[in-house]
Amino acid sequence: MTTLPSAALPRFGPAWVTWRQHRFALGATALLLAALAVLLLLGGLTARDDYHRLGLDKCASFTPGTRCDQISIEFNNQYATASLLLIFLLVLPAAIGAFVGGPLIARELETGTFRFAWTQGAGRTRWLVTKLAVLTLALAAVSAAFSPAYKYWNAPFERTLPSGFGSYLPFEFGGLAFPAQTVLGFAVGVFMGVLARRTLVGIGASFLITFGLSMLTVFLVRPHYMPARTTLGKIGRGDWGVGTTYQNPSGGPVSSPEAHQLFVQFQAQNLNRPNARFRDWLAARDYRIVTHYQPSGRFWSFQLIEAGWMLALAAVLAATTVWMVRRRTA
Template sequence: MIWLNWRQFRLQALAGAAGLALVAGYLLYLGMDIRDAHDAYRSRCTDAAGCAQAGSQFQGAYMNTLLIVAAGLGLVPVVIGAFWGAPLIARELELGTHRLVWNQSVTRRRWLIGRMAFVGLAAMVLTGLVALLFTWVASPYDQVAADRFGTIEFGARDIAPIGYAFLAFTLGTAVGLFVRRTLPAMAITGVVFLAVQFAVPNLVRPHLMPPEKVTVPMTAQAINQARNLGSFTGAPVVGGLQVPGAPDAWISETSPLRTADGRTLDESAFDRCFATPPKTGAGGTFGDTAVCLSALDLHVDLEYQPSGRYWHFQLAETGLYLVAGALLTVIALRRVRRA
């Protein structure tokens, strides 16, 4: 069984090894470059002002690069599911070669378990190595930016990608068993897993653990520390805030700007401060607008996860994907009896 699995899988394995070598070469180069820049940042961090400026420049130099790399690595499980999982059984059924295999002494279930275990383990090892390399690459940046909970960043680091790879592979295998044609199975697997990658960070991850809650007064200083103010719809919202005393916490939900009695700030009042605030000559990111809003005695309610829960979320989400993959494996084993 092992020799047969290797012969059938060797082209995909060689392609995966070649891709891993190319990715590893680039990540090693990027990792050394980031470490050199991090050393330069630390040499300039002699006081609070110097640290803030150097840290901002360091983050700005690598934020987009790491985000793009993380997004690219997030496609690795999609590729595994579509090109390794979907054709695993669908190709046998499409070509009719399953009749020869299933007339041997090995049962269908044992044959399927052998194939899935061999290729699935390879998928998890490949993805795990890539994730390990990227975690090493991004570690100096993460120490400064403290943004590992980001939608894209979280899924490319540490152990979570291993769970993604397992689910993508089992999803592709199960879809191939039901669809029985290779190309449609590949397409369906890719689309479904992309939808899963979008849904889980936005709809599931924030609810894996009960969040902490805090009310933050919207002083002029707090507003000026935000990343954005307002929205396309004109709603009185503020984004990119930090939890006081916990700048590396993951804010999962931010309320609109609220008045002292807990009501949402009227959009007309927000628009007046945003578009035509009284001239005070105040500095900062939002200047006079921040001063105008702070005079209204506003606050926002935040729901957040402390940074110390990062590994709890990694384990919980990885476990979620592993359980889902195990359920798909059971479905595949039941389906193969009637294929």
């Protein structure tokens, strides 16, 4: 018990302090993710039962108009509401990051306890770096452990509702994206907390920033991680269509005002024909549709690119936070 004199800090001493101070936030996060995982696993079990009961496992393909297509539509409709609600899972990184990261330093500044923490022998840099390292690892671990639950739930739908690999939730929970986003959310939370010096401001600001950033990523940034390929035909299974352009009869590109013009023309000519398809109409006039897509084999490249820039940004924020805490004066 009595350690006198000693040259080093006790092994895991600062880490224990981190655990003791933040075990509630970590426990609550783990509990929330565990509860969601249980819901997804139960939902996944039921979906599997229905899948087999409807005989979808015996379907080789889902060509439109066939019985297999009809029961797959029935199956998908049955779970439409559940799938829609799951979109809220995209909030998780921002929520967890703000909840765990926001108060981390801000509460110490607000209540004055930093005056105790920063005058201990370990010094404030060691104290902060330990907090950041331990909590980053813990959050990455619990968020990585959550991903399989989503995959289990989603497996039956991979056949009946095929989507490109970049589709929000399968991409989010398919690999590195969710842990990386959660770690980034945590770094944003700590940074904003130190900047704002107020717990609630830190939590609110970091939630909005992280959520805004992940929405920007999902809708604007992610499709462009690598230059898209183009095809005049249909894209393959798992390929991710990220845009459409047109080619005129002479093989040149069609500008977007021109394309709009064509579509208006198509609509005017086909007012009474609800089954008419723009694609066929264009084909009849020697126009062609060019689909821009990311081939399915790029899934892990995209995961690595996303995790890479998010973790790099998190590291920059963490370093800035350490710098701010080091030069902050009472």
